[in-house]
Amino acid sequence: MDAEEFSLPRSRFANERLHALVPGGAHTYAKGDDQYPDGLAPVISHGRGAHVWDVDGNRYVEYGSGLRSVSLGHAHPRVLEAVRRELDRGSNFVRPSVVEVEAAEHFLATVPTAEMVKFAKNGSDVTTAAVRLARAVTGRRLVAVCGDQPFFSVDDWFIGTTPMSAGIPAATTELTVAFPYGDLAATEELLTRYRGEVACLVLEPAGHTEPPPGYLAGLRELADRHGCVLVFDEMITGFRWSEAGAQGLYGVAPDLSTFGKALGNGFAVSALAGRRDLMERGGLRGVGDRVFLLSTTHGAETHSLAAAMAVQTTYVEEGVTARLHALGERLAAGVREAAAATGVGDHVVVRGRASNLVYATLDERRQPSQPYRTLFLRQLLAGGVLAPSFVVSSALDEADIDHTVDVVAGACAVYRKALDAGDPTPWLGGRPVKPVFRRLA
Numbered sequence: 001m002d003a004e005e006f007s008l009p010r011s012r013f014a015n016e017r018l019h020a021l022v023p024g025g026a027h028t029y030a031k032g033d034d035q036y037p038d039g040l041a042p043v044i045s046h047g048r049g050a051h052v053w054d055v056d057g058n059r060y061v062e063y064g065s066g067l068r069s070v071s072l073g074h075a076h077p078r079v080l081e082a083v084r085r086e087l088d089r090g091s092n093f094v095r096p097s098v099v100e101v102e103a104a105e106h107f108l109a110t111v112p113t114a115e116m117v118k119f120a121k122n123g124s125d126v127t128t129a130a131v132r133l134a135r136a137v138t139g140r141r142l143v144a145v146c147g148d149q150p151f152f153s154v155d156d157w158f159i160g161t162t163p164m165s166a167g168i169p170a171a172t173t174e175l176t177v178a179f180p181y182g183d184l185a186a187t188e189e190l191l192t193r194y195r196g197e198v199a200c201l202v203l204e205p206a207g208h209t210e211p212p213p214g215y216l217a218g219l220r221e222l223a224d225r226h227g228c229v230l231v232f233d234e235m236i237t238g239f240r241w242s243e244a245g246a247q248g249l250y251g252v253a254p255d256l257s258t259f260g261k262a263l264g265n266g267f268a269v270s271a272l273a274g275r276r277d278l279m280e281r282g283g284l285r286g287v288g289d290r291v292f293l294l295s296t297t298h299g300a301e302t303h304s305l306a307a308a309m310a311v312q313t314t315y316v317e318e319g320v321t322a323r324l325h326a327l328g329e330r331l332a333a334g335v336r337e338a339a340a341a342t343g344v345g346d347h348v349v350v351r352g353r354a355s356n357l358v359y360a361t362l363d364e365r366r367q368p369s370q371p372y373r374t375l376f377l378r379q380l381l382a383g384g385v386l387a388p389s390f391v392v393s394s395a396l397d398e399a400d401i402d403h404t405v406d407v408v409a410g411a412c413a414v415y416r417k418a419l420d421a422g423d424p425t426p427w428l429g430g431r432p433v434k435p436v437f438r439r440l441a
Contacts, residue, residue: 038430047074073395082310114273134200146203147178328354334405383407
């Protein structure tokens, strides 16, 4: 369908209803309709495998499913079977379920670099718990986060460092400092400047570029030498790099790590894992002052833990991580070829590990551009591709990839016209998409 004719009247009405009832019109900022072209933010009816349908009846090939959480595809049969087994048995009890034992054993067998695990519902809670634990065991106040990475938690210690810091006291924000990814010398300078004050280093162990040789091992040595806790945020790298996370792939064990997203294939489950001597500070067998680590009413819902076990089993038995890489490599090659063929190879740029692809939309000066992103998204949506990123799920097949590449080729042809005109405005259809983190609405 031509992008100029593409419209979503039922989705538009549903979005208006959402904004009247839900601040921001969504429960995750990255799902907001401000992230999509004006009037073209689909409201989803249902999904199966690699496809979703909106309330207007349109079908899309979907990427970045569930903000990278649905990596096996929607309504995956092995996961649903495991969930259904628990639903008739009760979901929550006044004492731990035997499923909690089984899930912990399963997780620690899959991530052998950890010795204990505690489950919760979302990534922010477990990452904040790791920070609290690090502060308790070191007696230090400062948290050092990787400043090149976009998100760690909704809690004050991190959100206070972003442009959306309203409501967060400056005294809290001042306790968080930043270090650059891949630069050991700069990190050592930071640790030396705040000698004896930094409780932990918090980072995603890998991102859109591979860790420089020796980098993660170097961070491990720096953390040991300066007496701080090394925390890996494996929300994205968990499963997409390997079923044991980036720590399993690169062979560097953090003190603590946090998992979520793909762990439940869309069901709400996250995990804090790490060294026994640290984790026990949040238990009943530790020594010293107790740490209020994680205490969640719904953290051990039986069906979510069953989903997590099914996901881990599926990844190991079916070689899912390798499939994600193969699909991503096919997609990246096709998009790059289509962009080059239409003369926009320097403007539509695919980046990242094959299992976690993103794209950049660059203007005439090769600078990141929200208007050009809007143009690109409009063309993709009209072609039946819902792609805020190019993050693949294992439910995609070669026909899905080929269709996506065909749609991208058409989008790139329009992109070329806009570049030649020196102005993408005629192809936007309204206001441009906006960055998630901004001070004013």
